[in-house]
Amino acid sequence: MDTLFDLAREALHCCSFDGKKKLIASIFCELGNEQFDVTGQVAPERISQAGRPSLPILVPPTEVKRRRLGSIEGRVALIHAVAHIELNAVNFALDAIYRFRGMPHQYYRDWIRVASEEATHFELLSERLRQLSSYYGELPAHGGMWAMAVATDYDVMARMALVPRVLEARGLDVTPGMIEKLRGVGDLDTVSIFQRILKEEVDHVRIGNEWFGWVCERRGLCALTAFKDLLQKHGRIALRGPFNEQARLDAGFTREELKELHWLEQEFRGQLQPVS
Ligand SMILES: [Fe+2]
Ligand SMILES: [Fe+2]
DSSP states (O other): OHHHHHHHHHHHOOOOOHHHHHHHHHHHHHHHHOEEEEEEOOOOOOSOOOOOOSOOOOEEGSSSOOOOTTHHHHHHHHHHHHHHHHHHHHHHHHHHHHHHHHHHHHHHHHHHHHHHHHHHHHHHHHHHHTTOOOOOSSSSSSSSHHHHHHHHTTTTHHHHHIIIIIIIHHHHHHOOOOOHHHHTTTHHHHHHHHHHHHHHHHHHHHHHHHHHHHHHHTTTHHHHHHHHHHHHHHHHHHHOOOOOOHHHHTTTOHHHHHHHHHHHHHHHOOOOOOOO
């Protein structure tokens, strides 16, 4: 019988979205069994690129076009970019299951729920693209997103710190602004999709926060210091502000952590004034 990790590996490598969705449903079934094995017989392999459809073509982020949201082309470009993030997020959640062995059962249940919600986000946005006479794959997309999965594949603590708490949490900062702009141009259908995504993303970041805290506690580490160290090591490229403090507090960040994020972000941008 396929184990949890075999199924997660297969889902990660699967290139078709529908195939991934079916495998996510199979993993859900596997996790319904109270006795599922979380040890894994074979060590996880490095996955330098997760399975994805042959389109879109991937380009450096600077080559992903941005347009004003007043035009349909502008909205299609935005929705396409977010759909691409969501498909990557499906793979991130599957990889959090596949790679990190021996975690409590609830960890795997949390991440399969995230994978399933990310798949729904992708579907909602793909459908919206079709309504706007486009489709996912029509435009070039950001080619560097998986890099953080590879950079943090050595440790669940690094993964929880950098993916949900930095990359996904960035979605909490920028989505309200996108919603306001979309509302301003009267695209209420896309507004309602983005509102749903924002609400569920708070929960994904909360899950990341909980498991990061859990690992730190088990290792006897101060979570704030561990987070700071990991940000210094990996976060220079990814950490961006300004931060949506309320959404981040709702997702379980502490005020101390937010203060630290703010300082580090300024330091990384070279904006801190030397103390004279
Ligand atoms: Fe999402
Ligand atoms: Fe998410």
